[in-house]
Amino acid sequence: MHRTKVTVAEGVLDANETIALANRADFDDAGVRVVNLMSAPGAGKTTLLERVLEDGLPGPPGTDGPRVGVLEGDVQGSIDAERISALHVPVTQLNTDPGFGGECHLDANMVRSALPAVPLGEIDLLVIENVGNLVCPAEFRVGEDARAMVSSVTEGEDKPLKYPLMFRTCELVVVNKIDLLPHLDFCVEDFLGNLQRVNPGVPHMLVSARTGEGIDSFAGWLAGIAAREPVPR
Amino acid sequence: MHRTKVTVAEGVLDANETIALANRADFDDAGVRVVNLMSAPGAGKTTLLERVLEDGLPGPPGTDGPRVGVLEGDVQGSIDAERISALHVPVTQLNTDPGFGGECHLDANMVRSALPAVPLGEIDLLVIENVGNLVCPAEFRVGEDARAMVSSVTEGEDKPLKYPLMFRTCELVVVNKIDLLPHLDFCVEDFLGNLQRVNPGVPHMLVSARTGEGIDSFAGWLAGIAAREPVPR
Numbered sequence: 001m002h003r004t005k006v007t008v009a010e011g012v013l014d015a016n017e018t019i020a021l022a023n024r025a026d027f028d029d030a031g032v033r034v035v036n037l038m039s040a041p042g043a044g045k046t047t048l049l050e051r052v053l054e055d056g057l058p059g060p061p062g063t064d065g066p067r068v069g070v071l072e073g074d075v076q077g078s079i080d081a082e083r084i085s086a087l088h089v090p091v092t093q094l095n096t097d098p099g100f101g102g103e104c105h106l107d108a109n110m111v112r113s114a115l116p117a118v119p120l121g122e123i124d125l126l127v128i129e130n131v132g133n134l135v136c137p138a139e140f141r142v143g144e145d146a147r148a149m150v151s152s153v154t155e156g157e158d159k160p161l162k163y164p165l166m167f168r169t170c171e172l173v174v175v176n177k178i179d180l181l182p183h184l185d186f187c188v189e190d191f192l193g194n195l196q197r198v199n200p201g202v203p204h205m206l207v208s209a210r211t212g213e214g215i216d217s218f219a220g221w222l223a224g225i226a227a228r229e230p231v232p233r
Numbered sequence: 234m235h236r237t238k239v240t241v242a243e244g245v246l247d248a249n250e251t252i253a254l255a256n257r258a259d260f261d262d263a264g265v266r267v268v269n270l271m272s273a274p275g276a277g278k279t280t281l282l283e284r285v286l287e288d289g290l291p292g293p294p295g296t297d298g299p300r301v302g303v304l305e306g307d308v309q310g311s312i313d314a315e316r317i318s319a320l321h322v323p324v325t326q327l328n329t330d331p332g333f334g335g336e337c338h339l340d341a342n343m344v345r346s347a348l349p350a351v352p353l354g355e356i357d358l359l360v361i362e363n364v365g366n367l368v369c370p371a372e373f374r375v376g377e378d379a380r381a382m383v384s385s386v387t388e389g390e391d392k393p394l395k396y397p398l399m400f401r402t403c404e405l406v407v408v409n410k411i412d413l414l415p416h417l418d419f420c421v422e423d424f425l426g427n428l429q430r431v432n433p434g435v436p437h438m439l440v441s442a443r444t445g446e447g448i449d450s451f452a453g454w455l456a457g458i459a460a461r462e463p464v465p466r
Contacts, residue, residue, distance in 0.1 A: 040273050040274040040275060041273040041367045041392060041396065042273060042385070042387060042388025075368060075397075075398075076394070076395065076396075076397055077394050077395055079391050079394060102368055102398055104337055104368035131368065132273070132367065132395070132396075133337065133367070134274045134365065134366070135308060135335055135366060136337045136369075154387040154410070154413070155274055155275025156275045158312050159274060159275060161309070161310050162274070162307055162310055162365070163274065163308060163365075164308075165308075165335055177387070180387070180416055180417075183412075183413055210418070
């Protein structure tokens with residue numbers, strides 16, 4: 001049985017890759033760059049987005065910053081989408097609960113099914129907020145240009161070692177909730193050492209979505225992705 | 234493609250149920266009760282177990298408490314197993330990384346494969362610490378008598394609404410890290426209200442694995458499970 005299951009999984013991943021490329025083609029045609037934002041449940045992805053979208057992303061001097069849209073992935077409900085839409089940012093809710101008792105991740109086909117509801121002509125950057133999970137979201141590309149993850153200091157220093165694929169597959173790690181550091185037994189150096197072991201050289205940012213500390217760096221990073229040339233297909 | 238995938242998933246769940254019953258039979262024959270302990274990554278399952286195992290579980294007056302063993306489920310590594318084994322409790326590590334780039338949950342077959350390494354004759358209660366994930370672990374029974382989950386106050390009040398199956402499938406919700414409440418915008422009443430919406434009447438405990446507050450309640454709950462009669466098969 002185990003071998004059969006693995007074969008099925010590989011088939012699913014191959015099919016996923018094909019659809020992810022189709023998504024990429026649609027994003028590129030629309031001139032939209034895409035960030036896949038991932039984390040464990042409750043690490044603060046939505047609050048982080050609220051913070052950066054309140055003021056908008058920075059643009060070159062004298063110009064507006066890039067226009068952002070959000071695709072919210074959740075097993076069930078639309079709590080996060082309602083929070084984001086309050087900021088007058090176009091937001092699309094994508095629920096995974098029709099599949100398998102609630103899929104634990106977004107895949108390329110789910111994102112594809114949501115694309116007709118995403119106003120690609122009105123945005124420059126689409127942030128896809130994935131389902132809160134440190135395992136499977138890392139296995140499914142959805143057509144993104146870049147992946148970022150949020151790791152909260154309340155989760156402990158060992159997370160890069162326990163969920164290495166997630167930390168390895170991202171090009172930015174946002175370390176959130178640093179306002180709580182005085183109240184935790186969390187050693188930032190130990191965490192960063194573990195991060196370097198699984199993804200040497202990956203950039204990180206220390207932020208507090210709650211107080212706003214470090215948020216400008218993340219806003220600048222998103223603006224940088226929006227200004228990127230598309231990767232040749 | 235989507236329909237095919239769901240069919241496969243249902244087949245997997247049927248097969249899982251059969252193996253879970255076989256696990257239950259083996260546990261019952263050995264007189265061992267089993268708790269499936271679940272949470273998001275970094276909610277504090279291992280620290281909670283360390284706290285209760287340091288002093289052992291309570292027994293009837295004049296007798297020793299139940300003997301506990303731990304089965305540690307992780308995608309990769311043995312960090313938690315090493316922490317638990319320092320307390321001289323029999324611990325078995327079960328890694329999920331051979332499957333599908335790292336399975337995001339334990340299933341009955343994985344637990345079955347680990348049983349030869351679990352000293353069932355020397356324990357009264359086996360605590361299975363599942364992979365940190367609020368979605369898929371809830372879908373796979375592994376042969377447990379009871380399910381408990383740990384939800385950290387740092388994760389936000391909305392988690393029962395966003396991951397309803399997990400909160401609905403447990404008979405105890407341990408609300409951890411309450412020592413951090415003074416430093417968070419977390420409303421305990423709102424969380425408990427959301428919990429009641431998805432699992433009316435489920436018991437909860439407010440604890441801090443860090444300070445030890447409320448830990449006796451969880452130790453008593455575990456001892457109660459160990460003293461339960463097996464559910465007739």
